[in-house]
Amino acid sequence: MSHGLKLEAFGCRSVQEVNLLVAPGQVVGLTGPSGSGKSLFLRALADLDPHEGRMTLDGVAAETVPAHQWRRQVGLLPAESAWWFDIVGPHCDSWPLDALQYLGFSADVLGWPVSRLSSGERQRLSLLRLLARSPRILLLDEPTANLDPRNTDRVEQLLQRFKTKYQPGIVWVGHDMAQLKRCCDPIYVLRERRFLPWDARYQELLDPIGQVNA
Amino acid sequence: MNVVILTPVDLALAASLVVLVALLSYFMRLHLERQIMIAAARTTVQLLLVGLVLKALFSYVHLGWIVLVACIMLLAAGREVMGRQKRRFAGIWGFGLGAFSMFISSFSITILTLTVLIGPDPWYEPQYAVPLLGMLLGNTMNGIAIGLDRLTSSAWEQRTIIEGRLMMGAAWSQAIETLRRESIRGGLIPILNSMAAAGLVSLPGMMTGQILGGNPPMEAVKYQILIMFLIAGGTGLGTVAAVWLGARRLFDERQRLRLDRLKSH
Numbered sequence: 001m002s003h004g005l006k007l008e009a010f011g012c013r014s015v016q017e018v019n020l021l022v023a024p025g026q027v028v029g030l031t032g033p034s035g036s037g038k039s040l041f042l043r044a045l046a047d048l049d050p051h052e053g054r055m056t057l058d059g060v061a062a063e064t065v066p067a068h069q070w071r072r073q074v075g076l077l078p079a080e081s082a083w084w085f086d087i088v089g090p091h092c093d094s095w096p097l098d099a100l101q102y103l104g105f106s107a108d109v110l111g112w113p114v115s116r117l118s119s120g121e122r123q124r125l126s127l128l129r130l131l132a133r134s135p136r137i138l139l140l141d142e143p144t145a146n147l148d149p150r151n152t153d154r155v156e157q158l159l160q161r162f163k164t165k166y167q168p169g170i171v172w173v174g175h176d177m178a179q180l181k182r183c184c185d186p187i188y189v190l191r192e193r194r195f196l197p198w199d200a201r202y203q204e205l206l207d208p209i210g211q212v213n214a
Numbered sequence: 215m216n217v218v219i220l221t222p223v224d225l226a227l228a229a230s231l232v233v234l235v236a237l238l239s240y241f242m243r244l245h246l247e248r249q250i251m252i253a254a255a256r257t258t259v260q261l262l263l264v265g266l267v268l269k270a271l272f273s274y275v276h277l278g279w280i281v282l283v284a285c286i287m288l289l290a291a292g293r294e295v296m297g298r299q300k301r302r303f304a305g306i307w308g309f310g311l312g313a314f315s316m317f318i319s320s321f322s323i324t325i326l327t328l329t330v331l332i333g334p335d336p337w338y339e340p341q342y343a344v345p346l347l348g349m350l351l352g353n354t355m356n357g358i359a360i361g362l363d364r365l366t367s368s369a370w371e372q373r374t375i376i377e378g379r380l381m382m383g384a385a386w387s388q389a390i391e392t393l394r395r396e397s398i399r400g401g402l403i404p405i406l407n408s409m410a411a412a413g414l415v416s417l418p419g420m421m422t423g424q425i426l427g428g429n430p431p432m433e434a435v436k437y438q439i440l441i442m443f444l445i446a447g448g449t450g451l452g453t454v455a456a457v458w459l460g461a462r463r464l465f466d467e468r469q470r471l472r473l474d475r476l477k478s479h
Contacts, residue, residue, distance in 0.1 A: 046381060048380060050470070067469035075383075078377075080374065082374045082379070083378070130382070
């Protein structure tokens with residue numbers, strides 16, 4: 001039995017024949033051109049899309065666990081977060097107040113109407129409500145895409161702290177190579193439905209500011 | 215009290231009103247004149263045919279014929295529910311969901327009413343069975359069509375919210391709960407409104423017909439109250455059944471939202 005999220009001959013709409021282990025405390029980076037299917041891959045890991053092959057968490061196969069319990073263990077942070085109540089508070093049972101403050105919110109944000117939030121605020125709050133459930137695996141789809149450098153830094157620090165404390169396995173999808181190199185090891189590139197280990201040969205994919213070509 | 219028998223001339227005079235509206239439509243460029251004439255022709259032909267069928271049915275009472283007529287009515291209602299969906303379920307579910315819900319609600323209530331409440335002899339006496347079933351089907355059809363249409367179109371529009379809730383570890387029934395409740399409410403509002411307005415704003419069609427047909431008003435009123443309650447019961451049961459089954463069908467065995475099971479037309 002192996003700990004963490006393990007994929008064997010895994011396939012979904014956007015990848016095929018992927019073998020991967022995301023061990024507890026490990027952060028796997030994933031990049032690739034827009035449209036290569038990174039988000040679809042994360043959806044399949046959260047069992048929101050069908051997959052082929054074998055997917056296990058701590059040795060337990062996905063199909064043997066009720067789907068909603070799987071998704072509590074394998075938490076997906078989508079690029080666009082969804083909000084279904086009028087105000088922020090009810091979206092989470094126990095908001096982590098210290099983490100809220102760390103990301104620059106005061107406690108009265110919980111009474112704010114969702115419609116008042118900026119895209120960056122939504123992104124930070126949706127990360128917090130996911131972390132509050134402390135999933136075993138975190139699937140992060142461009143978690144800092146809408147954030148300014150200061151907040152990006154804060155989110156990276158927060159995730160680092162969360163990782164040290166709870167040892168989750170993390171799959172981090174992003175375009176910013178500098179960030180991926182800072183936070184992730186190993187890093188893969190998704191090209192033509194395959195996972196390729198990142199190496200300097202893919203430097204050609206980078207545009208002048210260090211972003212993987214969108 | 216005698217019933218005044220309508221002559222073809224009377225009906226022709228009434229039809230001239232429809233022609234007048236069609237002319238209005240032509241001169242005001244509403245582009246409805248074709249539809250008006252076709253709808254009027256359909257009413258005439260369909261009702262005359264039903265009249266002939268009922269006449270035959272009343273003079274030759276047999277359970278088999280009643281069942282046949284009931285099945286044809288159910289199929290027609292099922293088609294109508296399907297036709298009113300902006301996004302309906304693909305395959306047999308598109309028709310089956312509505313037809314099944316109408317079947318369990320309308321048929322059970324009609325049979326219950328005939329055997330326990332009205333009690334004609336035999337219980338399937340067509341003079342009672344056919345109009346009762348017709349009124350129940352016609353009204354549950356509305357509730358079910360509205361409920362299902364709400365459910366599928368709001369699931370389509372709010373897919374990110376439903377999936378967002380799934381991502382947070384909600385079970386499928388939690389993720390669709392709000393939409394399911396709103397859809398059932400939507401299906402029930404029309405019958406609630408018509409119960410509340412009955413007699414004050416509108417004289418219900420069945421009662422009007424009975425009074426025109428020469429029945430004492432109080433007898434007609436009692437029947438209308440009975441019918442209103444039956445319709446409310448049938449619409450409630452049918453809409454709840456259809457929306458519950460439809461909501462379940464929107465998710466697969468891994469509780470994934472399966473909007474690919476819908477098709478728009």
